[in-house]
Structures are given as structure tokens and as C-alpha cells.
Amino acid sequence: MTDFSGVPGAPQSSDLPLLHALATDLADAHYTVDGVADFLGESAAAALGRDQLVPALLRCRDEAQQENPATVNVMILLWLVGEDLDRDLLDTAFPRTRTGGLLALGLLEPAAAAPGTDAGGSSTADRFRAAVDLRPYGIASPEAASPEAASPEAADPEAASNLWVASDLGAHQRPGVLRHDHVLGIGQASLSLAQLTIRRSVDRALDLGTGCGIQAFHLLRHARHVTATDISERALAFTRFNMLLNAEALDLDPQRLQDRVSLRLGSMLEPVAGEKFDLVVSNPPFVITPRAEGEDPEGRFTYRDGGMAGDGIVATLMRTMHQVLVPGGTAQMLGNWEIQGSDLADTTDAETAGAEPLRWSGRIESWLPPETDAWVIQREVLEPAEYAEMWLRDAAENRDRAEYLSSYAAYLADFASREVTAVGFGSVFLRRRAAPDAAPLRRFEEITHALEQPVGPHLGAAVGRFDWLAAHPSLHDEYLEVADDVTEERHARPGAEHPGVILLRQGAGLRRTNLMSTELTGFVSASDGELSVGQIIGALAALLGRPDPDFSSSLEAEVRNLVLDGFLIPAAR
Numbered sequence: 001m002t003d004f005s006g007v008p009g010a011p012q013s014s015d016l017p018l019l020h021a022l023a024t025d026l027a028d029a030h031y032t033v034d035g036v037a038d039f040l041g042e043s044a045a046a047a048l049g050r051d052q053l054v055p056a057l058l059r060c061r062d063e064a065q066q067e068n069p070a071t072v073n074v075m076i077l078l079w080l081v082g083e084d085l086d087r088d089l090l091d092t093a094f095p096r097t098r099t100g101g102l103l104a105l106g107l108l109e110p111a112a113a114a115p116g117t118d119a120g121g122s123s124t125a126d127r128f129r130a131a132v133d134l135r136p137y138g139i140a141s142p143e144a145a146s147p148e149a150a151s152p153e154a155a156d157p158e159a160a161s162n163l164w165v166a167s168d169l170g171a172h173q174r175p176g177v178l179r180h181d182h183v184l185g186i187g188q189a190s191l192s193l194a195q196l197t198i199r200r201s202v203d204r205a206l207d208l209g210t211g212c213g214i215q216a217f218h219l220l221r222h223a224r225h226v227t228a229t230d231i232s233e234r235a236l237a238f239t240r241f242n243m244l245l246n247a248e249a250l251d252l253d254p255q256r257l258q259d260r261v262s263l264r265l266g267s268m269l270e271p272v273a274g275e276k277f278d279l280v281v282s283n284p285p286f287v288i289t290p291r292a293e294g295e296d297p298e299g300r301f302t303y304r305d306g307g308m309a310g311d312g313i314v315a316t317l318m319r320t321m322h323q324v325l326v327p328g329g330t331a332q333m334l335g336n337w338e339i340q341g342s343d344l345a346d347t348t349d350a351e352t353a354g355a356e357p358l359r360w361s362g363r364i365e366s367w368l369p370p371e372t373d374a375w376v377i378q379r380e381v382l383e384p385a386e387y388a389e390m391w392l393r394d395a396a397e398n399r400d401r402a403e404y405l406s407s408y409a410a411y412l413a414d415f416a417s418r419e420v421t422a423v424g425f426g427s428v429f430l431r432r433r434a435a436p437d438a439a440p441l442r443r444f445e446e447i448t449h450a451l452e453q454p455v456g457p458h459l460g461a462a463v464g465r466f467d468w469l470a471a472h473p474s475l476h477d478e479y480l481e482v483a484d485d486v487t488e489e490r491h492a493r494p495g496a497e498h499p500g501v502i503l504l505r506q507g508a509g510l511r512r513t514n515l516m517s518t519e520l521t522g523f524v525s526a527s528d529g530e531l532s533v534g535q536i537i538g539a540l541a542a543l544l545g546r547p548d549p550d551f552s553s554s555l556e557a558e559v560r561n562l563v564l565d566g567f568l569i570p571a572a573r
Helices: 016-028 033-040 042-049 054-064 072-081 087-093 098-104 188-196 214-219 233-245 254-259 312-324 348-353 361-366 384-394 401-417 456-470 518-526 533-544 549-565
Strands: 108-110 127-130 133-140 160-167 202-208 223-230 261-265 277-282 325-340 372-382 420-432 442-446 479-482 486-491 501-506 513-515 528-532 568-570
Touching: 016 098, 016 160, 016 233, 016 254, 033 042, 033 054, 033 072, 033 133, 042 054, 054 072, 072 087, 072 127, 072 133, 087 098, 087 127, 098 108, 098 127, 133 214, 160 233, 188 214, 188 325, 188 420, 188 456, 202 214, 214 223, 214 233, 214 277, 223 233, 223 277, 233 254, 233 261, 254 261, 277 312, 312 325, 312 372, 312 420, 325 361, 361 372, 361 442, 372 384, 372 456, 384 401, 384 420, 420 456, 456 549, 501 518, 513 549, 518 533, 518 549, 528 533, 533 549, 549 568
Parallel strands: 202 223, 202 277, 223 261, 277 325, 372 442
Antiparallel strands: 108 127, 133 160, 325 420, 372 420, 479 528, 479 568, 486 501, 501 513
16 A cells, blocks of 8 residues: 555545535635635634634524534534534535535544434434544745744635645544554644744755655645655655645646655655755654553554653654765754753853853764754743643543553652753754855754744744855855844943843844843944944944953854844945
């Protein structure tokens, strides 16, 4: 079964005319991101985004009482709320696909009847419920996802495409512990990775651990060919279904899917061994999970558990990713990492001063081969108990008290065995250096405040600034200016003649704050593109009575940091 069109327990994608009929029915009903939001209203739509179904259900029930209810009402009831529906209602809402077609595609299943009765008084043979989650998703073109756009979904509407994404039903839609081969749908992690990715036109891209295919959708907007891999046959079946359902919007020929998409079954980099890619994206199954002697691999939650101990999944990928990258090729992924023993420290002062790398980065840096550039941003830190609670709740394992107690205890014992004091979450940017002898990019930082989204364009610009600085070992003859989003903030004690604290703040991108010295403040004030760096430093040295070389070299180093962070940029001359 190499095309994954008929995997049991997953949507079926061999009947192309039926898929086209479904896409037409969904479009005609305005089952889109905007269509659902407009129908539900702001409050119910916001609640649905929090997995709270009641407001949406009440809105749909009100609509059902109208003389000519909107067809989108049926799609919402079926797939987003999880209600059982009659055959006649489904046939009316899906005039081309009809109930039989939805069953054939694996999107419906007979409703479960209560003993001796059913939910609506009709024969249970004529009532059905969703077998999967199918929801709308908006995706913008790469040119629309600019630093000025609020998110990939909120960019230029003329450049956006309406898609539909099938995945397994969540715990809020179907009671009980998730199946172990659960295929995850649209979530915060997948959205974060989509917003993090630096979008550039490439020849070959790899979506490692594709799940239901969300990252592959984005890659198809700027890659000639996309390879999507996963350890789960069901996940690849969902991805194939989603690709073909959205073939027109993704510019795919359903008859020749292989021309632009390759689906591969296997773990980690094994399915693409010996191949090279310009860009790799991955939301790997990085969740740290206690390993038990003789455990059954079938008992793992494959969407989050890669089967390795501790943070081995992230470590392995960081060690080996260069093997599948062309020179200059990049990889971006999400991950978490263990912070062991005394690695966790109060890093506020070190971050502000740009001093030594944060202690938590030591283990991560040890994973990197010499030819790999890396930029790791830690966004959140959890204690072991918090980490255990989050992931037990994620799979609804907290609904069985005995299992919950056992699993919770196993988590704590596992972390204690490696002296883990915390777990860090964040994003990883990797690049195989085109010139092995070039200065490496090795940056590890903690940023916990909100970032401008999508942040990918800003990350790309920051990498570009690193390369520009590497090509300019001296800034003496360069001209700089202050970036448009930068503001200055001064704080002084009441009645003080001079400010005690001067801060430089970014309003866009990573929204950094930099603590300024008097001389650095003077440099930035004079940076309007009219004087060179050397001229400004020379003037400040004379003004402050600091003609020594150490002053000039120290100030230039601080200026380089401001360029790297985007406070100062090369002036257009």
C-alpha cells in the first residue's frame, strides 16, 4: 500500500470525483474560516477556539429552527460540535456527496445508540456522526506573509486560500482516552511552526513527521516539490486525503500527485536517507515519555512519542539534520529539552548584558556538529510535575484515576533518574554552512514575551544580518540608521537631572529590549546614515575624553550586537 489511499480507519482518497464533489459542497456552503466565524458570531467562535462547544451548539440549534437554515450549520454540527445527524439532513446539506459518499470517504460512521432507544426518535440506521474532524483552514501565499501581516491566516485575503483539514477527533469531541495512533489536527504547535518558518522559494522541501499535512500545505506555496514523512500509515492517509481534497487551492494535479508530493513511511530521517533538501520543517514527536522495560511500541501515542528516552528525539535530529541538507540548506523545528541539575539559572542579567550563553544551552550546543549553524529560542520552562500534568491531560489520560496515578508517578521517577529540574520548550533553526570554515551562528536565548506574527520573516532578516556582519569584520566604514520600529525609553528618579535607565525597544519582530549605556545611546542618536560608524565612534571618544583603542573596540562590539538584533540596519545610500 504505497499510495496510502485506502488505509483502514482513515479517510479514503482513491475516488477523485467524489473528493471533488465534497470540495464543491463545502465551498458552496461557505464552510470556510470566515464563513464559520460569521455564522457563529464573535463570542461563540472564540469559545470554539478554546474547545468549548456549547455556545456553537446553541447557535446551531437556533439556526435549525429557521425556515431556511444556513447549510454551514450542518457542517459545524457534524464536524466541529460532534452531533449525531439524520440521513435526510445530511443528504440535503451535501447534495453532490450525500450520506453515502461521506460514508465511502470514511468521514461518517453510524451513530451509537443508547440502550433501547436513540437520540432523536428516528431509526439509528439513519443517524450518523463524524468519524473524523474536518475543519476549514486559511493559508496565505508566501508573498502575503510579510512582517506587516498579523499572521499567515490574516494576511492579504486576496492572496489567501481556503482549505479543509481532516484529522482525528479530539478528546473534547469524543469522550475517552485518545487512540494511540491518533492523528493530530490544527493546533497551537502546528500554527506556531507555520509562523516560525522562513519562507523562501526552494526546489525541494521536507516535512518530517507530517501528521495531517499542515506544514506540507504551507511548503507547497513556495517549494517545487515536497516530501512528507511519518511513522504512521494513518497520518500519511490523512495527508493524502487532505492534499487531494484541496488540490485546486494547492495547485496540485490530482491525477499526478507524485509530481509535487512524495509520501514516505518511516522513522526520523530513514525514509530520506541519501537525499538532500533545501528546507526541512518538523514538529517531531518530542514529548519526553517514561520508558518501561519491555514496553509495547503499539502502546505509544505516535503523534507525540518518538520512542526515545528523555529528549533523545530532539538531540538526534540536531546531530544528524545536516545529513539531509544541501550546503546552505535550513531546518526549522519545535522541540523541548531537559534542564538538568544546576543548568537552570536566573538568566535575566546575562540576557540583558549580552554576556555568557545561558546555562541551559550547554547540552543543546553539545549536540551540534561543527558544520551546523544553530539559533535556539526557549519560549517556556516547566517543572517536571507541570510537564507530566500537561501531557497526561493532552491525551485525556487523566480520566482514568488509576492509570493517571501510575503514569504521573512514572514521569516523576523518570525525571528524577536524570536529575531533571525543568523542561524547556522552544524553536530551533539549523543551517548547514555553505562554507565550513565560516564563523558559526550559535545563538541560544530565552524570549518569553509575545512576538509579532508571523515571526518567520523577522527570523530570516536576523539570519541575513548575521551573514552581513560576518562579511564585514569591521564596521568602521559602514553607515547605519535606526530601524523604523525602534523607540527609546528613559527612566529617571523624580527631580534627577539625567535618566538612570535608558532602554531601546523594538515594536516589531522579536520585540527585544536593550539596556543602553551613555556612549551607546549617543551612537544610536547619531545614526542617521550621514556619518560612518568610525566617524561617530571617533566623535564620541573625543567628546567623552576616551581616545583609548579599548573604548572604540568595545563600542563597536556593542554596535554589532544592535545590528544583529535589528535595532540598527545598514543605511540605504
